[in-house]
Amino acid sequence: MSSSGPSTVDRAFQTALYDGTDSGLDTGASLLAADSGADAELARRGREFVAAAWRRGWQPADVVRLVRRELDDPHVRLAAGLIGAQRADDRPRGPRWRAQLEALPEGRARVGDRFSHATAVLELYRLLLRLPSLEPLDEHGPRAGAHRPESRMLTRIRALLAKAEATGYPEEAEALSAKAQELMARHSVDEALLAAAAPAPDAPGACRIGVEPPYEQAKAVLLDAVATANHCRAVWNEPLAFSTVVGFEADLEAVELLYTSLLVQATHAMTKAEAAQRAGGRKRTKTFRQSFLAAYAHRVGDRLAAAARAAVTGTQEVEDLLPVLATRETAVTDRLERLFPETTTTRLRGVTDEAGWTEGTRAADRAQVHSRSPLP
Structure with missing residues (x-):
């Protein structure tokens, strides 16, 4: 029944x-x-x-x-x-x-x-x-027929960053990270030139990257710096703890790799700086850590931007590359504005610890990136 x-x-x-x-x-x-x-x-x-x-x-x-x-x-x-x-x-x-x-x-x-x-x-x-609606992202990645297996260059970049995260020696981590960024810059330039020669270049895509508490504001600034240096744009969703990054596929891969690695390295450096501060009799606080990561993000952003400029100016095909990059930047901006017609800016809070800012800047200098050698 x-x-x-x-x-x-x-x-x-x-x-x-x-x-x-x-x-x-x-x-x-x-x-x-x-x-x-x-x-x-x-x-x-x-x-x-x-x-x-x-x-x-x-x-x-x-x-x-x-x-x-x-x-x-x-x-x-x-x-x-x-x-x-x-x-x-x-x-x-x-x-x-x-x-x-x-x-x-x-x-x-x-x-x-x-x-x-x-x-x-x-x-x-x-x-x-109770999940809210999110901006729909392209689920299909590169257009049909355009997707290629991961390049040997990206495989090398992953290996370099893994070593940089694992080493206990700051100088070695610095050298490995610098080499990885050089390869990333070269990879981005190569992809841009390849797209310029293709009859129907890919459109920019988007991905979401977690920006988790604590110190999520400083982490979002770091991700924004990495995205900008790699020809992408990032929009932070604070309530849901992620940023949406818009860009071409090869650049999105570089952003995910580099942000994750730099965050690991920043955390190691912050822990070491805090230990030194405690050994000197100075109690460190949440404000120290927030200031440390904010300074790290600011300084790394400057270094990445310099590396990105050097990657373009050091290219033998620079006259061909500049209009290609301009076209791709416009495409990324258009996609971003379609996804997020309204955005706001926010100011970092809690960045008031001078020692934290100084130590964060020093750590970013140790993780500095260098410009690559010109393409052969």
């Missing part, structure tokens, strides 16, 4: 997702825990929440980043499992999307006993239900 009333999942959602209270969550979890026959529908509804997130402009890495920030590790594993399960029902998407799926943490179908699992699932669904 069938019932025409609401299902267990519907009743659990009504109390847990739309009520929003802890008591409602407990009631919903109890309903689900008592009815094992609701499991399949609960999983199906989760896949629907994931598909709705994609329609709102979210991507797999965005969802995982937010779940990790707002909830706990079991929820991250549940989200990864849901995203993986929804993949079978999803339409084909581009290489950047596939890379995000491949980078998902290990998923898990169940957490603890039935009540604990139902509680975690409902907490995750609450978050997914």
